Amino acid sequence: MAKLYDFFSGYINDEDLARIGSSEIMRFTVYREQRRLELTLFLDKIVDYSLIDRCQKSIKNALELKECEISIKYPKMLFNINDIAKILTFITAKNKVVNGFFDSADAEYEDNTLTVCLKHGGREMLESQDVQKEISALIYHQFDIDLDVAFLEVQAFDMEKAVREAAKAKAEEKAKQEAEKEKYVPHIQLGDLPLYADTRKQIMGRPIKDLPKPMREVMPDDGFITVYGDVLKTDTHDTKRGDSRIFSFDITDYTSSLSAKIFEKNSIIDPIIKEIQNAGTVIVNGMYQYDQFSGEYLIRPNSIESVKKIEKMDNAPEKRVELHLHTSFSDMDGITPPKKLVERAAKWGHKAIAITDHGVVQALPEAYGAAKANGIKLILGMEGYLVDDSLYPDFMNMKMKEFRRHHIILLVKADNSMPMRLDENYKPVMDEPEDGIIHRGRKNLYELISHSNVKTFKNRPLIPKSLLAQKRDDILVGSACEQGELIQAVLRGESQEELERLAQFYDYIEIQPNGNNAFMIESSKELHENINSEEELININKKLVEIADKLGKPVVATGDVHFLDEKDAKFRAIIMASKGFDDADNQAPLYFKTTDEMLEEFSYLGEEKAMEVVVTNPRTIADEVETFDLLPKGKLFPPRLENSEEDLNR
Incomplete structure (x- = not known):
């Protein structure tokens, strides 16, 4: 039987011909007066309509036809519900009623009925236009399989919401294009004001x-x-x-x-x-x-x-990565939505950004979506509360003032433990990775969060140090802020030997700008009695650098970001005042800083060392972190309950 390439190799581009050229021509009909060509092809692999449409247009234009129509036939054995997305493209291309209802649709096949699971609603509209009959006829024509088609709404369609979201997406895309153009437009500043x-x-x-x-x-x-x-x-x-x-x-x-x-x-x-x-x-x-x-x-x-405002940008040739950042999901502490922070990092040209909210990871879905949309790596993380249970084995029965707890940063380095399919008992299972190594960073982080919120919650979710030691595989552990174990030990005047012992537990040591810790200078607490000047704050950071260098551990400079811009400090002050802080108006500069701002903060370390802690080390850590999906693509594996459908329909 003749192949498509036997007659049309000169009319279809090489890439498309490689995919469809070996198909057999079952029928070849020319209508001379109408200048119309009809082809029926027999394929051995499923293709989507876009490929067929390109071939139709190529042949039509090359032969100067008014119309070219290609029909497709497949062997019955090729029918597979996993290819439903490709099959449905033949409907979506020709029937505008579909209107995106089939996007991300799944399918189930049982008792000679193909059920198309709609994730964007639309069942009533599709059924009113007999689209299910169109699908049935298409499958009969292409596969010679006679089956019924039904629609199941996984989620109801909200037309008003869809219109709003479409308008919002269009506006955001327009704004993004205008912002890109704006980068290359020279402007004149209005006096010393932040205006063009x-x-x-x-x-x-x-x-x-x-x-x-x-x-x-x-x-x-x-x-x-x-x-x-x-x-x-x-x-x-x-x-x-x-x-x-x-x-x-x-x-x-x-x-x-x-x-x-x-x-x-x-x-x-x-x-x-x-x-x-x-x-x-x-x-x-x-x-x-x-x-x-x-x-x-x-x-x-x-x-x-x-008038347009001058927008703050990060103009450093090599840019930093923020590894300690709080969103509005850090309850009564951070104030900026995750999306805005991720968008800012992407706009500044940062290659990655970490989200490290207090004790929770609820910001990650929004941040993940924003990271994908803006082409930036998201580092999944959390700032936890650590208790050394070797010192306080009975801490759950002790008063809060009777045991120490410290902040700690946890960053997920790698994870491929996501369940990807259901087994014969409808239980989600994962396939063996190609290299045979299973990474469980995210799973370990989630287990630490669950344990700290369910089993060791005491005023806040506490993580026993022994449990973290067991669950730290594929997690990078950072020493965190002035509430971290290491800086607290420095403030207590612990010995060099003890400081080095504590530092050994961490994968990297964190230092922060003086402004973050300036409250110690005015503090009346006994712990801060030796901190009377900015120079003494600098000495704390220098001490941490000295310990890290001796132990061969990287030092990273972080901003401990709690809000986007300097002006936002006023809003956080309101939150702090509601919590009873007398010094709420004296907000630390916990805004998202540029690379040059951070290099200036740590200039006392010398140019080379400042570059290392602000830029080189954070970027190296970001490179160590692998990218992975938060959820399995297309399936969330809800529990399968015996006779649940029958029980609901009674």
Whole structure:
């Protein structure tokens, strides 16, 4: 029987011909008047419609046909529900009703019924258009198998949510493209302000000549003022007559915040409202006066301009990796969503980022999704609470003040223990890795979390040191912050021998900027009585470097990040105040720092050593960490309960 390449090798590109060229031509029909060609091919492997569509178009264009249609036939034995995604492409390409409902769909085959499991809903819509009959007819045509088709919704489809998500994704993609273009546009700074002068666009009134002043310097009797700020909130009210609107908006430059109010005819104010809502940052010039209605001072704008802020970037040629970072999932401590932190690291060109929330890993799914979307490696981690149970074997029956507990950083180095299929008893099992080595880093971390939250929870989830020693395979253990075992021992004045013994337990030693630990200088605690200056904070870090060098362990400089930008310290102060901290307003600079900022922090170590601890060692650790999926692709292996469906339908 003739092969496709016998007649069409000159009309189909080499890559597609390699995949389909050896298929047998079962039928070859030419309709000369209609300039139409119909082919039926017999294939020995499943292909998706995109390949067939390319071949159809190539032949049609090469032979100057009006239409070319290729039909597919397979041997019956080739039918396999694992290929359902490829089979369904022949439906999705021609029937727009499908509308993404088959994305990530699975299938089950039992009692001559093929059940398509829909992960994006749509069963009612598909059934109303008899799509199940289309699939049945397609399988009969391609495989000569007569079966019924049914749809099962694994998750109901929310049309409004889908539209919102699609619009959001489109906006994010547009913003990403604009940000990429923006990298190569030269700008002019507006005075010493973090604004680009050449990006100013008129929204209302005349061009503003005065430079904005900080909002904290605005006084009630200033009269006309010019300020700039990010738009925080907008509010619109119609007047009783209905032909005018009152538009209020709040702006902040993060030294303070002000309100502005505009009263105008609808035809004038509507475009102004839209532009301010979309502006992000504005410069406002107007009269600062008392408003009787709101009972506060506000601006009556004469002129408004939109402007772009200078965005902080990491411009170092070789960039650092942050290995100690908290998200909003560090309860009542971190304040920034995981996605924003990951996006910032990716935008700065960092190759990886670690998430190390206190005692939990709930941020990892969101962070993982953001890392995949932005092309950056995510390091799965946690900051745990360690108890040396060799010193305190009965710590669960002791008062908290009677035993020491310390912070510790755990980073998952490798894991391939994910179950990938079900066995004959419907239990999830994993296949043997090619090298025969099973890595259980993630599993070990999860077991430590479970144990500390269920069996050794005492005010917080505590990890016994003996258990960590058993479960540390494929986990990198770091010495953490000033609450870590090693720095606490330095503060207590332990001997060099004891410090080295403690340091041996860790895979790497962590040091942090002086600002993180500056609270010790003002502290009245006995533990901090010898810390009276920044120089003594530096000496602690130098001591850790000395110990690490002697033991051959890497030192990494981390920021112990709790919020994204310096200005966000105010928001964390509110949280700390609610927890009863008297010094809540004196926030440590726990923001996400650039490479140059961190190199400056550790310049006292010398240029070469600072580069090693800030850049080289963290990047080396990031390279040691393997990338793996958080969950099995396509399957979550829920428990199979005997007669569950029958019980539910009773």
